[in-house]
Amino acid sequence: VLVGRDGRGDSLTLEGRVLAPTQRIDESLTITITDGVISAIEPGSPGGRVIAPAFVDPHVHLRTPGREDEETIRSGTEAAAAGGYCAILAMPNTDPVVDSSSVLGALVERAREEAVVPVGFMAAISKGQHGQELTEMAELASAGAAAFTDDGRPVVSAGLLRRALQYSALTDLRLALHCEEPSLSCGGHAHEGSVAAELGIGPYPSTAESVMVERDLSLARAEARPIHLMHLSARESVAALEHAQANGVPATGEVTPHHLVLTDDAVRSLDPNTKMNPPLRGEDDREALRDALRRGAIACVATDHAPHARQEKDVPFEEAPFGVTGLETSFAALYTHLVAPGILRLEALLERMSAGPARAFGLEEPRIEVGARANLVALDLDDEWTVAEDGFRSLSANSWLLGETLRGRVVKTVADGRLAYESSGAP
């Protein structure tokens, strides 16, 4: 389901501390890549960069078709490469919505021309994402859909979601669900709690997410179908997911860097780049998310990279659209805020950004072994850099990290055998 440019590959060598947690590799090695394939792994000298399986982002808004001023397949995949990603999955809430094989087919064609790293396209669950009728899932699957989602919107009707779970069994693809009960979230722009109360921002309670998480898990259990819960934010949702997993429900979950790092306290700035859906939540919620990521109940970091044009975010907080970019900052943000202070082990972070998301969507896990296609990222853990508006490959700069100095830099990305990114400072 991943579409790259062609089968060709580059030849290069990477040397450093090779860290592949799922393969239990942690040693100094030299990796030789010949025509895109790992051809030799030999002992190397200690020190230097960390070489790891490259990252996989299952939640990216490429805004194409329809808003190519905000992102294109080329700019979005260039941003992904700069973030260390060897594969990304794009959301179908575009204009038009990816709900037919013709729209999907056109995207696949365009990706063959433009994609710097392989990209998979999710298709909508319902036609037009209106939540009324199912899309032609079988045809979409054969046209190359990576999964189904109405992301950006919840599937409000339990009946439609049940049918979608049943019918999608024809395809082997899973449903990725944006959990939001609109009657609870409507008018909400920030987490319901003391910050929203003090500021007078319309509250978006945790229950708006968790009641849908619980409903969706119940349906998945009854239908014995796998589901993936997107951008979880509330501790009640995490508890429900873990409870379901313990009872054998094949459910996975993802968490974004911003929900792992920030709390709703950041909203006090009234900076529109602290406005996301779901919203930044409280300290307890952030702790629950970190804990779930640590233990693997949530095994998947997803950026929910949501580019917005400058004029759309240059407005008062309540008028601003939800969403922030994330592809180019995710590793450094999480290394700086979780790994460096000792909250999360580096191995766990690498795993949750690579094998975790790949497994959740049945994609091939990036592995470091002779004969495998090279999907590698080289990281300089000591390099410090400041996130600047003009430093992005993405066409949009609505980052929650603007002006912040981060530790850890992606130096090289090899995606599907090709050198997709090399930082300008790299020797």
Added chain:
Amino acid sequence: MSELRAPAAPKRHLLSIDELDRQDVERILETAESLAGSLEREVKKLPTLRGRTVVNLFYESSTRTLASFELAAKRLSADTMSIRSAGSSVDKGESLKDTALTLAAYEPDVIVVRHPSIGAPQLVARLTDAHVVNAGDGKHQHPTQALLDLYTMRRAFGRLEGLQVAIVGDVLHSRVARSLVQALGLVDARTVLVGPPTLVPRGIEALGCTVAHDIGAVADADVVYVLRMQHERMGQAFVPSLREYTALYGITPERVRVGQVVMHPGPMNRGVEIDPRVADSGAALVTDQVRAGLVVRMAVLYDVITVAPVELRERAEVA
């Protein structure tokens, strides 16, 4: 020897009560007091802000706030103009950013902003060199209302410290309530918020107040501050009916005891949140609030334009 230049005075805005300390509040109230004295003279105009420009940028309807800001600027001899969203380029889809930049090109000293969205005055403050005064942004803040309410209370009781204030009604949608709770906290008054659970936001206690759902909680208060009950809330099921709301929370003569005063930021819904007999009684300070609005807004305009920042003054004293 190079010429010694005083550092440019940092901008002073009034965006939120949150940014003020007790000294700031007391200074503004003192200024208002002295301005009130001058307004009792036959010629009411003061030359204080002659040559200064005050622009009122109003994206929401307003009677008393806009009128009092206009009059306040005029009484201080400033040039003033008011721009309402209706009938301006806002109608043509001009963004707040561009409108603010356009007005800033006239180099106003103060831009007074009212806007339905939280954060709009902050945006104008970031984009322009003018002093920005928040005249109400969404459900967030209405700081001059809070200051004029403090002024009114102090005139009525001769003090603010230790006053008990019950704010009754739709706190959830009220910028007045948020600003007032913070302002009362700054002067060591105590606040209880009284209203149905659906109209008191979760977590509001963090502002330093208590919450009650029984109207009996107003009995201990020196001031019963009544919030406007907005009709459009009915359709959103915040309360089942105005009738039931009035029965439970309406301020009737029976619920007001001797010695209490009743305040309301206006406009009032007589017979809904406030009984007309209360509104027209001697306990009601509603017109005092309106009068206070003029002098307090004069004081605020004077303050943002002319008073040196607290930090600078302190540094000067040390030196």
